[in-house]
Amino acid sequence: MALIKVRFYSLFSRGLGADTITLQADDVHEALLQIAKAFGSRIRRELESEGISLDGEIRDYGLILLNGTNIRNLKSTDLRDGDTLQVFPRAIGG
Amino acid sequence: MKQDTLDLITRSAETLTGDDGTKRLVINLITATSVSLSSGIRVKDVEIAALRQGIIPLRYIRNVGTVGLTGQIRMLESTVAVVGAGGLGGNIIELLARNGIGHIIIIDDDRYSEPDLNRQIMSTETDLGEPKATVARKRAMTVNSSTHVTARQERLTPKNAATLLRGARVVADGLDNLQSRYAVEQACRDLEIPYVYGAIAGLGGHIMTVFPQDPGLSSIYGPHDVASGQGIEAAIGTPAVTPAIIAALQVQEVIKIITGVGTAIRNRILMIDASRGAIHAVELDK
Numbered sequence: 001m002a003l004i005k006v007r008f009y010s011l012f013s014r015g016l017g018a019d020t021i022t023l024q025a026d027d028v029h030e031a032l033l034q035i036a037k038a039f040g041s042r043i044r045r046e047l048e049s050e051g052i053s054l055d056g057e058i059r060d061y062g063l064i065l066l067n068g069t070n071i072r073n074l075k076s077t078d079l080r081d082g083d084t085l086q087v088f089p090r091a092i093g094g
Numbered sequence: 095m096k097q098d099t100l101d102l103i104t105r106s107a108e109t110l111t112g113d114d115g116t117k118r119l120v121i122n123l124i125t126a127t128s129v130s131l132s133s134g135i136r137v138k139d140v141e142i143a144a145l146r147q148g149i150i151p152l153r154y155i156r157n158v159g160t161v162g163l164t165g166q167i168r169m170l171e172s173t174v175a176v177v178g179a180g181g182l183g184g185n186i187i188e189l190l191a192r193n194g195i196g197h198i199i200i201i202d203d204d205r206y207s208e209p210d211l212n213r214q215i216m217s218t219e220t221d222l223g224e225p226k227a228t229v230a231r232k233r234a235m236t237v238n239s240s241t242h243v244t245a246r247q248e249r250l251t252p253k254n255a256a257t258l259l260r261g262a263r264v265v266a267d268g269l270d271n272l273q274s275r276y277a278v279e280q281a282c283r284d285l286e287i288p289y290v291y292g293a294i295a296g297l298g299g300h301i302m303t304v305f306p307q308d309p310g311l312s313s314i315y316g317p318h319d320v321a322s323g324q325g326i327e328a329a330i331g332t333p334a335v336t337p338a339i340i341a342a343l344q345v346q347e348v349i350k351i352i353t354g355v356g357t358a359i360r361n362r363i364l365m366i367d368a369s370r371g372a373i374h375a376v377e378l379d380k
Contacts (some may be wrong), residue, residue: 009374010298010367011326022117052296052330061326063314068379072316086376088365090315091295094182094270094323 001026002079006035009088011052012062015043028066028077030045031085032059095143099133105142108147119149127152127239138196138240141192142170153195153238167193167355170240171350172352173197175262177250177278179226180204183268183334184216184343190241190266191234193349196233197242200260202226202268203249213334254378255281260363264351266290266344276318279304279311288351289356293342296330298367299340302378303347303358314363314377339366 001024013019016039023038025031040058047054054061064071065086071077106129107119117231121129130137141151145167150158154166159220161169174195176183179202190198204226206217216230231245250258257279259265269275276290282289282304289304291311304310315321343364350356351375365374 009365009376011296013329014367014369019200051295054326056330061329063376065313065376068377070314070316072321073312087300088284089295089326091293091300091327092269092270092272093294093327094178094180094292094337 002081002083004075004079004081004085006031006085006087009086011047011089012043012058012087015046017046025079027079028064028071028074028085031079032064033058035085037089057085061090064086071094095135095140096133098138099129099135100143100147101140102129102133103144104147105227107144110152110155120152120154121149122152123239136240136242138170138242141194141240143168151194153283157193161349161353161355165349165355168350168352169313170196171195172263172338173199174264174348174352175201176268177201177259177274178270179214179216179267180210180268181213181337182341182344184214184226184230184268186266186268186345187230187234187322188215188237188346189342190260190348191237191243193345194238195241195348195352197244197261199244199246199258199262200230201248201250201372202230203247206291208298209214213332213337215338217340237283252280252356253279258324259285261288262287264288264290264348266348268341269294272315272321272323275311275313276321282306290344290347292340292344292350293325294332294336294340295325295327295346295369297333297336299336299366301340301343301347301359301364301366302362303351303360305358305360309362309378309380336366336368339368 006021126140129140198347206221206223207324210217221229225247227245227247231243234243283306291302340361363376
């Protein structure tokens with residue numbers, strides 16, 4: 001099992017009250033499940049208290065990168081010690 | 095340019111003494127316009143000819159200390175395309191004109207509506223219902239009569255993108271959807287020109303410059319075929335200040351690319367979080 005860092009940015013770190021957490025997981029999917037279970041509802045609850053309502057899971061309204069590559073582009077989703085998942089809001093507006 | 099026109103520019107120059115005692119040769123707007131009228135050449139070309147002789151058009155006197163005479167000439171000789179003339183695009187166009195970009199191409203098929211008034215700097219109550227591209231063109235030409243502005247009131251698509259953007263030295267992103275962004279990025283790769291990405295949601299936004307060989311949008315949003323839909327702005331909106339911040343930084347990227355002064359933000363997203371006054375850089379895998 002790999003020990004990785006998860007870095008939250010912007011609205012998500014505000015909702016979580018922290019920038020970085022560490023967790024252990026074998027692959028990205030497992031890490032995301034842990035994030036959703038441990039922090040997803042907390043981020044959502046905090047943001048809802050500000051009047052911001054988000055639907056779905058964090059992967060639906062967030063962008064998730066592993067070491068600077070969107071997880072949808074990964075050839076392998078296996079994690080290694082020292083990897084960093086970067087999680088930030090999916091901003092598209094102009 | 096004829097020698098007598100060059101002589102006229104030189105004779106028209108005045109000496110300006112700065113606060114630090116530095117003396118500079120300058121030419122003011124009325125004189126540049128009058129040289130243009132009497133010689134039949136564009137004001138922009140009068141300004142370029144003046145700069146080549148070390149005479150600074152007064153309107154750019156606060157620019158040249160940073161970008162130099164050569165940088166100002168390069169801006170006047172450059173074409174920049176802006177895709178989308180809304181929150182980001184409007185601010186981008188305003189700043190490009192003020193910087194002295196010689197030719198701005200504005201591409202937008204939309205018209206102003208009331209929800210635009212909070213942030214789209216080109217929109218006014220009297221412009222509601224008017225095409226954004228033509229209103230923005232008028233505004234840019236009012237700000238700087240040297241700037242030539244082409245307004246294209248049409249929707250950019252993967253099919254017409256390269257045609258619409260041809261001739262641009264760099265393209266700035268004022269878009270609000272991923273489909274068009276990917277079309278612009280691909281067209282810029284085909285045309286071998288840089289693309290300056292920007293996106294906003296709530297009190298946050300992103301900026302990145304993508305050169306043709308850079309991984310670009312796919313690193314952020316994933317492959318083109320699966321990256322679609324709305325962003326978090328659907329829930330948290332786009333308040334007034336955020337597009338002004340992000341657009342200003344996008345224009346700075348454009349100016350850096352054109353003048354060669356500074357280093358472009360490549361292969362990393364600059365992420366602005368105005369709610370905490372924080373700026374983060376996320377390095378992308380090359």
